[in-house]
Amino acid sequence: MVTFELNGLExxxxxxxxxLEAAKFYGIEIPTLCYNESLSPYGAxxxxxxxxxxxxxxxxxxxxTYRATEGLVVxxxxxxxVQVRKVLIEMYLATCPSSKVIQDLASKHHVTRVRFxxxxxxxxxxxxxxxxxxxxxxxxxxxxxxxxxxxxISTFFDKKSEECRYCGGCMxxxxxxxxxxxxxxxxxxxxxxxxxxxxxxxxxxxDVMCYMDPCVACEEKSDRACKK
Amino acid sequence: xSTGVTDIIRSVDDLTRLAEGHRQKLSQQRTRVxxxxxxxxxxxxxxxxxxxxxxxxxxKNLTVDxxxxxxxxxxxxxxxxxxCQGFCQKGPLVRVEPSGILYTGVSPEDVTEIVNTFTxxxxxxxxxYKNEDGPACRTQEDIxxxxxxxxxxxxxxxxxxxxxxxxxxxxxxxxALAKALLTMTPREVIxxxxxxxxxxxxxxxxxxxxxxxxxxHQKNKPKYIVCNADEGDPGAFMDGYLLxxxxxxxxxxxAIAGYAVGAEHGIVYVRAEYPLATKRxxxxxxxxxxxxxxxxxILGCGFSFDVExxxxxxxxxxxxxxxxxxxxxxxxxxxRQKPPHLADRGYLGKPTVINNVETLANVPIIIRGGAEEYxxxxxxxxxxxxxxxxxxxxxxxxxxxxxxxxxxxxxIYNIGGGIKDGKKFKAVQTGGPSGGCLxxxxxxxxxxxxxxxxxxxxxxxxxxxxxxxxxxxxxxxRYFLNFLxxxxxxxxxxxxxxxxxxxxxxxxxxxxxxxxxxLELLMETADMVKSASMCGLGQTAGNPVxxxxxxxxxxxxxxxxxxxxxxxxxxxxISYTIDAELCTGCRACAGKCPEKAISGNKExxxxxxxxxxxxxxxxxxxxxxxxxxxx
Numbered sequence: 001m002v003t004f005e006l007n008g009l010e011x012x013x014x015x016x017x018x019x020l021e022a023a024k025f026y027g028i029e030i031p032t033l034c035y036n037e038s039l040s041p042y043g044a045x046x047x048x049x050x051x052x053x054x055x056x057x058x059x060x061x062x063x064x065t066y067r068a069t070e071g072l073v074v075x076x077x078x079x080x081x082v083q084v085r086k087v088l089i090e091m092y093l094a095t096c097p098s099s100k101v102i103q104d105l106a107s108k109h110h111v112t113r114v115r116f117x118x119x120x121x122x123x124x125x126x127x128x129x130x131x132x133x134x135x136x137x138x139x140x141x142x143x144x145x146x147x148x149x150x151x152x153i154s155t156f157f158d159k160k161s162e163e164c165r166y167c168g169g170c171m172x173x174x175x176x177x178x179x180x181x182x183x184x185x186x187x188x189x190x191x192x193x194x195x196x197x198x199x200x201x202x203x204x205x206x207d208v209m210c211y212m213d214p215c216v217a218c219e220e221k222s223d224r225a226c227k228k
Numbered sequence: 229x230s231t232g233v234t235d236i237i238r239s240v241d242d243l244t245r246l247a248e249g250h251r252q253k254l255s256q257q258r259t260r261v262x263x264x265x266x267x268x269x270x271x272x273x274x275x276x277x278x279x280x281x282x283x284x285x286x287x288k289n290l291t292v293d294x295x296x297x298x299x300x301x302x303x304x305x306x307x308x309x310x311x312c313q314g315f316c317q318k319g320p321l322v323r324v325e326p327s328g329i330l331y332t333g334v335s336p337e338d339v340t341e342i343v344n345t346f347t348x349x350x351x352x353x354x355x356x357y358k359n360e361d362g363p364a365c366r367t368q369e370d371i372x373x374x375x376x377x378x379x380x381x382x383x384x385x386x387x388x389x390x391x392x393x394x395x396x397x398x399x400x401x402x403x404a405l406a407k408a409l410l411t412m413t414p415r416e417v418i419x420x421x422x423x424x425x426x427x428x429x430x431x432x433x434x435x436x437x438x439x440x441x442x443x444x445h446q447k448n449k450p451k452y453i454v455c456n457a458d459e460g461d462p463g464a465f466m467d468g469y470l471l472x473x474x475x476x477x478x479x480x481x482x483a484i485a486g487y488a489v490g491a492e493h494g495i496v497y498v499r500a501e502y503p504l505a506t507k508r509x510x511x512x513x514x515x516x517x518x519x520x521x522x523x524x525x526i527l528g529c530g531f532s533f534d535v536e537x538x539x540x541x542x543x544x545x546x547x548x549x550x551x552x553x554x555x556x557x558x559x560x561x562x563x564r565q566k567p568p569h570l571a572d573r574g575y576l577g578k579p580t581v582i583n584n585v586e587t588l589a590n591v592p593i594i595i596r597g598g599a600e601e602y603x604x605x606x607x608x609x610x611x612x613x614x615x616x617x618x619x620x621x622x623x624x625x626x627x628x629x630x631x632x633x634x635x636x637x638x639x640i641y642n643i644g645g646g647i648k649d650g651k652k653f654k655a656v657q658t659g660g661p662s663g664g665c666l667x668x669x670x671x672x673x674x675x676x677x678x679x680x681x682x683x684x685x686x687x688x689x690x691x692x693x694x695x696x697x698x699x700x701x702x703x704x705x706r707y708f709l710n711f712l713x714x715x716x717x718x719x720x721x722x723x724x725x726x727x728x729x730x731x732x733x734x735x736x737x738x739x740x741x742x743x744x745x746x747l748e749l750l751m752e753t754a755d756m757v758k759s760a761s762m763c764g765l766g767q768t769a770g771n772p773v774x775x776x777x778x779x780x781x782x783x784x785x786x787x788x789x790x791x792x793x794x795x796x797x798x799x800x801x802i803s804y805t806i807d808a809e810l811c812t813g814c815r816a817c818a819g820k821c822p823e824k825a826i827s828g829n830k831e832x833x834x835x836x837x838x839x840x841x842x843x844x845x846x847x848x849x850x851x852x853x854x855x856x857x858x859x
Contacts, residue, residue, distance in 0.1 A: 046722045046760045060759045065565040087756040091725050115749050116729050149728050151718030
């Protein structure tokens with residue numbers, strides 16, 4: 001077992017546990033985009049950042065790839081983490097506004113504006129499809145091609161793949177092309193419709209007990225104009 | 229490839245005997261001509277000079293001894309292609325020994341004149357380096373560029389033939405390895421290196437001793453020593469030049485590192501863009517293996533160490549240690565999360581130590597002279613010297629070795645000879661694309677790891693680009709971002725997209741589309757890229773932007789608010805006009821203008837059509853009457 005400090009609490013996890021798994025286990029929510037329990041972690045989306053270490057020597061690491069070590073000090077929601085995450089989500093919105101996953105993230109983290117130039121790219125190169133194809137479907141039909149701004153995902157030599165069995169696993173897992181958000185328009189990339197929802201269960205329970213996140217069944221708030 | 233050495237060294241006595249033999253052979257050469265064959269001098273034509281020397285010497289019936297293969301008859305003239313002599317600005321360089329006279333800018337036509345001096349003992353004054361305000365300098369030691377440096381790692385560079393192991397042996401080569409193997413335990417070697425406060429010269433400045441120590445405790449075998457020669461910073465070339473001019477010192481350093489941590493295999497990862505360095509390190513490995521200084525049972529001590537060369541694919545990010553390992557393993561050069569550290573799980577999952585070329589070249593010096601002597605130079609936290617590649621708008625460019633912690637001013641003004649054409653200094657960029665630009669106020673700053681980092685730049689691998697007032701700092705930020713956008717591996721969204729977005733904003737500013745919120749967004753993005761990215765490339769990618777904003781914020785504001793580029797670099801923000809009174813109507817500019825944007829009859833004042841003008845500036849250069857104005 002490894003004992004370390006998580007948001008001020010002393011916690012123990014099995015050796016080899018990642019910080020993200022540990023945080024989940026202890027009920028702390030960390031947003032992710034390129035993470036899936038059944039696939040190996042990759043650390044490309046950077047949304048799961050947490051701050052490790054203390055004072056001036058602290059740094060941000062992706063919790064999905066960083067394994068807990070003895071005595072490590074981890075803080076999951078510092079102002080630095082929150083600030084960096086907001087800029088990241090803003091940049092995601094500016095790149096791929098049609099993804100419902102990204103729009104949900106934006107609403108949840110109160111990103112209500114995009115200051116970057118608007119692009120409409122579908123792929124965010126999170127690599128979920130590549131890992132899905134390789135690790136779950138034993139396909140290895142697709143991979144990254146190129147580097148830097150020329151990086152993209154393709155079949156080998158851009159030819160029709162003989163390995164591909166048309167299982168559709170890549171599309172199923174894609175956060176960009178599968179679940180589309182209908183909200184954003186060509187000019188206005190931020191949907192934020194989810195921000196206008198208020199949970200009706202509050203009347204019954206006083207506190208939000210809902211585990212659905214975000215709760216789509218909820219009614220719209222009447223005093224705030226919904227964009228749609 | 230013959231080494232000229234047939235003996236096999238089995239003991240330290242063999243080594244001493246062989247070295248002595250080579251020293252004697254060298255001493256029999258009456259005159260020795262060293263033609264610089266570093267990349268810089270080769271480009272300016274030194275190989276032609278070398279051939280001409282061979283021809284002229286043969287013509288004059290002077291016996292030429294081109295290598296140590298020959299018997300070394302007395303009275304010969306030795307002709308050698310040396311490694312980089314460092315003063316690249318003035319190449320091709322020719323050094324004549326034993327007098328030590330250094331000729332600069334030698335062309336094949338000058339060779340006969342130089343050869344004639346061998347017989348009558350005169351000096352070809354015309355080809356000597358001249359100080360601006362002083363007399364001509366006869367020897368290297370007279371030239372301020374050299375004598376203000378502290379050449380410790382570069383002592384042999386330029387004075388030996390890098391393709392001849394005999395010359396390295398004659399200069400006490402491999403004595404440090406012998407000392408380590410015969411008189412020290414691996415633990416003592418690590419302790420000596422730790423005491424020497426040697427820090428990684430590749431950029432991050434991690435203590436070499438600590439790295440070795442961690443790897444030495446690993447039980448997992450085999451272990452690997454990797455020499456990182458994937459030097460990709462624009463304006464940095466010391467690793468390449470060290471490999472070109474003194475490859476054996478790096479092999480010696482690697483073997484000592486191998487002995488210290490218990491590794492039996494070494495790999496030199498050199499970038500594909502360094503063909504000469506690759507060739508020379510390969511020759512060095514072959515020669516050292518042939519005489520038993522690499523391979524099984526070195527010096528009869530039971531320690532075995534072999535080295536192979538791996539040529540990278542020219543990817544900047546492969547200089548990052550984990551990406552380098554990934555590339556070595558045949559995978560895509562993409563960094564991974566640390567820990568596990570490479571000392572724990574590196575090449576093929578085995579403990580691996582990666583050291584930079586320059587770091588390894590320092591190791592034999594430490595072992596030979598001891599840590600205490602090594603600590604005489606440098607700062608309290610970091611001993612020794614650092615080689616900088618001085619380039620840009622400075623009078624003397626080339627390789628400069630100085631003790632760590634020396635003020636920037638000393639390097640730029642005293643050694644570098646100040647700014648070209650007497651212009652005003654504006655900034656110096658240190659640490660490559662991920663480094664920062666420092667203004668004139670920082671010239672007194674000490675160049676060590678901590679001070680540079682505090683100022684928002686970094687030591688990096690030692691690139692030092694000097695800029696004068698005609699450089700636009702926003703344009704510089706744009707240049708480095710453009711470099712980084714291609715060279716990011718693209719894995720982290722923060723780095724890939726963040727650099728692109730920073731470039732987008734900076735391009736907007738240089739093209740007159742900057743808005744009041746541009747700067748704020750640029751800084752926020754730069755901070756995000758630095759914080760959120762995984763490897764060293766992303767974590768420093770914001771530096772070019774942040775350091776230029778920090779020190780040259782006014783220049784950014786002028787671009788954004790006044791839509792002007794004070795340095796006159798950003799094309800979209802400058803315009804060319806013709807002063808009607810000064811213009812003689814000679815039509816010279818109109819003839820040269822590629823856009824046909826200049827109209828006006830002969831002997832009448834011309835006019836530039838702003839809508840057609842592509843702002844290339846040819847008219848400005850062409851006009852003899854200073855009638856073209858740039859604003």
